[in-house]
Amino acid sequence: MSDYPAPSLxxxxxxxxxQAPGVHPQMQVSDPSVSAMIINQLVRTxxxxxxxxxxxxxxxxxxxxxxxxxxxxxxxLPLSSGxxxxxxxxxxxxxxxxxxxxVFALFYIYxxxxxxxxxxxxxxxxxxxxxxxxxxxxxxxxxxxxFVGLMISIILGLYLLIIVGAxxxxxxxxxxx
Numbered sequence: 326m327s328d329y330p331a332p333s334l335x336x337x338x339x340x341x342x343x344q345a346p347g348v349h350p351q352m353q354v355s356d357p358s359v360s361a362m363i364i365n366q367l368v369r370t371x372x373x374x375x376x377x378x379x380x381x382x383x384x385x386x387x388x389x390x391x392x393x394x395x396x397x398x399x400x401x402l403p404l405s406s407g408x409x410x411x412x413x414x415x416x417x418x419x420x421x422x423x424x425x426x427x428v429f430a431l432f433y434i435y436x437x438x439x440x441x442x443x444x445x446x447x448x449x450x451x452x453x454x455x456x457x458x459x460x461x462x463x464x465x466x467x468x469x470x471x472f473v474g475l476m477i478s479i480i481l482g483l484y485l486l487i488i489v490g491a492x493x494x495x496x497x498x499x500x501x502x
Contacts, residue, residue: 359450359459367447367462375444381437388430395423432476439469 399420446462 358454359456361454363459364451364454367459368451371444371447374440374447378437378440378444381433381440385430385433385437388426388433392423392426392430395426396420397423399423436469436472439465439472443469 399416399418399422402416402419443462443465446458446465450458450462
């Protein structure tokens with residue numbers, strides 16, 4: 326036998342005995358301030374982030390205006406231009422492109438908004454120097470990059486479908502010769 330008394334563990338402590346150690350709330354470091362160097366580095370990027378956000382908003386605005394003009398212009402075109410000729414196809418094509426531009430403008434607004442929020446979070450961090458504002462700023466940045474990554478994945482998938490479709494159509498055309 327041992328000279329030391331056996332430790333008494335509660336059932337919860339005994340069940341967590343073989344798990345990786347975690348950070349307990351009472352053991353967290355309570356330094357809420359962020360170093361000046363970190364804040365300085367983020368502040369140096371804030372102007373560029375704000376510029377990219379503003380350019381994104383302006384681009385989305387132009388796309389919205391262009392899309393609206395295309396939809397209205399396509400709807401205003403006459404449906405026939407003369408005997409045997411139909412302009413409905415052209416009018417529908419213009420209106421369809423306008424709808425495409427309207428939808429695509431929405432894909433510009435979301436990342437521009439996230440960049441704007443990120444720049445604003447950097448400003449709050451500069452004044453408060455609190456960890457919670459740093460976490461908010463980094464979360465806004467993460468959200469922006471997540472959206473960009475998803476859009477890149479979708480676009481690459483569409484490219485793959487287009488390439489496969491072109492190969493299939495080309496092969497089908499070659500077999501019918």
